[in-house]
Amino acid sequence: MKRWIAIALLVVAACGSDEADPPATEPEEVSFPSGFLWGSASAGFQVEKGLGNTDWGKWVKTPGKIKDGEDPDVGGADALAHIAEDVALLKASGQNSYRFSVEWARVYPTRAAFDADQPDAAAIAAYDELFAALRAAQITPFVTLQHFTLPDYFSDPSKPEEPQGWERPEIIDAFAAWCGRAAARWGGAVDWWATINEPMVAPVAGYIQGAFPPGLLLAVPRALLAGKNEARAHAKCYDAVKAADTIDADGDGKTSLVGIVQHQRAVEPEDPDYPDDVAAADRVRYVNNMWILNAVVRGDWDDDFDGNLDGPNDKKGDPALAGRSDYLGINYYSALWASVNGIQVPVINAGIKQDRLLNDRPKTDFHWDIYPEGFRIILDEVKGFGLPIVITENGIADSRDVNRARFLLEHLYELGKAQADGFDIRGYFYWSLLDNFEWASGYCPRFGLHTVDRATAARAARPSAQVYARVAASGKVTKKEIDALPPYVPPAPCD
Numbered sequence: 240m241k242r243w244i245a246i247a248l249l250v251v252a253a254c255g256s257d258e259a260d261p262p263a264t265e266p267e268e269v270s271f272p273s274g275f276l277w278g279s280a281s282a283g284f285q286v287e288k289g290l291g292n293t294d295w296g297k298w299v300k301t302p303g304k305i306k307d308g309e310d311p312d313v314g315g316a317d318a319l320a321h322i323a324e325d326v327a328l329l330k331a332s333g334q335n336s337y338r339f340s341v342e343w344a345r346v347y348p349t350r351a352a353f354d355a356d357q358p359d360a361a362a363i364a365a366y367d368e369l370f371a372a373l374r375a376a377q378i379t380p381f382v383t384l385q386h387f388t389l390p391d392y393f394s395d396p397s398k399p400e401e402p403q404g405w406e407r408p409e410i411i412d413a414f415a416a417w418c419g420r421a422a423a424r425w426g427g428a429v430d431w432w433a434t435i436n437e438p439m440v441a442p443v444a445g446y447i448q449g450a451f452p453p454g455l456l457l458a459v460p461r462a463l464l465a466g467k468n469e470a471r472a473h474a475k476c477y478d479a480v481k482a483a484d485t486i487d488a489d490g491d492g493k494t495s496l497v498g499i500v501q502h503q504r505a506v507e508p509e510d511p512d513y514p515d516d517v518a519a520a521d522r523v524r525y526v527n528n529m530w531i532l533n534a535v536v537r538g539d540w541d542d543d544f545d546g547n548l549d550g551p552n553d554k555k556g557d558p559a560l561a562g563r564s565d566y567l568g569i570n571y572y573s574a575l576w577a578s579v580n581g582i583q584v585p586v587i588n589a590g591i592k593q594d595r596l597l598n599d600r601p602k603t604d605f606h607w608d609i610y611p612e613g614f615r616i617i618l619d620e621v622k623g624f625g626l627p628i629v630i631t632e633n634g635i636a637d638s639r640d641v642n643r644a645r646f647l648l649e650h651l652y653e654l655g656k657a658q659a660d661g662f663d664i665r666g667y668f669y670w671s672l673l674d675n676f677e678w679a680s681g682y683c684p685r686f687g688l689h690t691v692d693r694a695t696a697a698r699a700a701r702p703s704a705q706v707y708a709r710v711a712a713s714g715k716v717t718k719k720e721i722d723a724l725p726p727y728v729p730p731a732p733c734d
C-alpha cells in the first residue's frame with residue numbers, strides 16, 4: 240500500500256472513532272540508582288597517536304580512504320600524553336567511569352613480540368599510568384579489548400585479496416591470548432571488560448560498504464566469515480579473561496564482568512506499508528541486532544544467517560559459545576532503514592540506509608536521525624536475554640553544542656523509563672569524552688563533551704558537559720528540564 244493511502248486511512252479511522260485512547264502519562268521524573276556508572280567512552284585509535292602498526296594505521300595512509308586525508312597522528316587528541324588532563328575532565332563533568340580500549344598492537348608491536356609474550360615497556364607504562372590516575376580519582380575503568388583496530392601482523396589492508404584479521408582462523412586463539420594477558424596484567428584495576436566493540440560493524444563497513452579496511456564492496460561471504468570468527472573469538476576471550484582476572488578491583492564482590500558490545504539500530508522498513516520492506520527490515524534486524532547475541536548468550540549458532548537453526552551447520556545451545564556475556568553492552572545512536580530498493584546486500588537481501596533518512600526527525604551533523612524513542616525499541620529486542628545492560632555508547636555529532644543537551648536528556652529520560660519498567664541497566668557512557676578521529680570521516684563529526692584544539696591538543700569543555708555533570712550528580716532527569724531546553728535546530732554538517 241502506498242504511504243499516502245495508509246495515512247489517509249489512519250486519519251479517517253481516527254476521525255471516525257468516538258473513544259480516543261487516553262494519552263499515555265509520562266513520568267515527571269526518572270531516576271537512576273546509586274552505583275550507576277556515569278561515564279563517557281573513547282577508543283585507542285580515535286584518540287591516541289602512534290598506532291601505525293595496525294590495519295587502520297595502514298588504511299589512513301592509503302590515499303582517498305579518509306575524509307581530507309586526515310590521520311590520528313596529526314592533530315589528534317594524543318590521549319596517552321594527556322592522561323592527567325583527561326582524568327580531570329572526567330571528574331569535572333561528574334563522571335565516575337571511563338570506557339577506553341587498550342590497544343593490542345601498542346602492547347605487542349610486532350608478531351615476534353606477541354609470540355614471545357614480550358610486551359612493549361612504554362605501552363605498559365602508559366596504560367599503567369592511566370589506570371593509576373583513574374584509581375586515584377575513583378573513576379571505574381571499563382576496558383575494551385578490541386575496538387576496530389587489529390595489529391598489522393594479523394590484518395594488512397594493502398593485500399585485500401588475502402584473508403584479513405577476523406577472517407583468519409588463527410586470530411581466534413591469538414585474540415584470546417591477548418585478552419588473557421591483558422586481564423592478567425590489569426585485572427587488579429579492572430572489573431568491567433568489553434571484548435569486541437561492535438562486531439557486526441567492522442565486517443559490514445569493511446567488506447560490504449568499503450569504508451573500513453579492507454575496503455571491499457558486497458563481499459558478503461567474507462564479511463560473514465569475519466563475523467562468525469568474531470563470535471568464536473569473543474567466547475574464547477571471555478573464558479581467557481575469566482581465568483586470568485580473579486581480583487575484585489573495587490571490593491564490591493565481583494571480580495570480572497565480561498561482555499560484548501553491540502551497535503544496535505532501531506531498524507525500520509523504508510516503507511512500512513510495503514510487506515517486502517517489512518520483511519527486509521526483519522532480516523536486517525536479525526543479522527545486525529540479534530545474530531551474535533543469540534550465539535554468545537544462548538549458544539544458538541545460525542551458520543547460514545537465515546533466521547532459523549535448521550541448517551546442516553547450525554547448532555542449538557552450543558556449550559562452546561553459550562553463556563559468554565555477563566552483561567550486554569549496547570551502543571545506541573539512531574535508526575536504520577531497510578528496503579528491497581537500492582543496492583541489495585546479498586544473503587540478507589536488503590538495501591540499508593542510515594544517513595539522511597527522509598522523515599521528519601531532527602538530524603545530527605552526521606546526518607543520523609535523533610530518535611530517543613528508538614532506545615526502547617532496541618532494549619525491548621534484547622530483554623529476552625535476561626542480562627544486565629550497560630549503555631556503552633550513545634552520543635551526537637554536534638559541533639556547535641546546540642542540540643547535545645536535549646539529545647542527552649531525552650535519551651536518558653527514555654533510559655530511565657525503561658529502568659523503571661524493569662530493565663536492569665547498570666551504566667551509561669556518552670560517546671565521546673573528546674572530539675576524536677571518526678574513522679573514514681576523519682575529524683569531521685564532533686561527538687565530544689570536550690573540544691580538542693587540532694594544533695595544540697588543548698581540551699575545553701562544551702556547555703553540555705555541565706548538563707551531564709548535573710544529571711550524574713543528581714541521578715535524575717526531569718521532564719521540566721527537558722521542556723525548558725530550546726528545540727532542536729538544524730545540524731551543521733561538516734561534509
Ligand code: IFM
Nearest residue numbers: 282437502570632670677
Ligand atoms: O566513533 C564510533 C565508535 O568508534 C564506535 N561506535 C560509533 C561511534 C560513532 O560513529
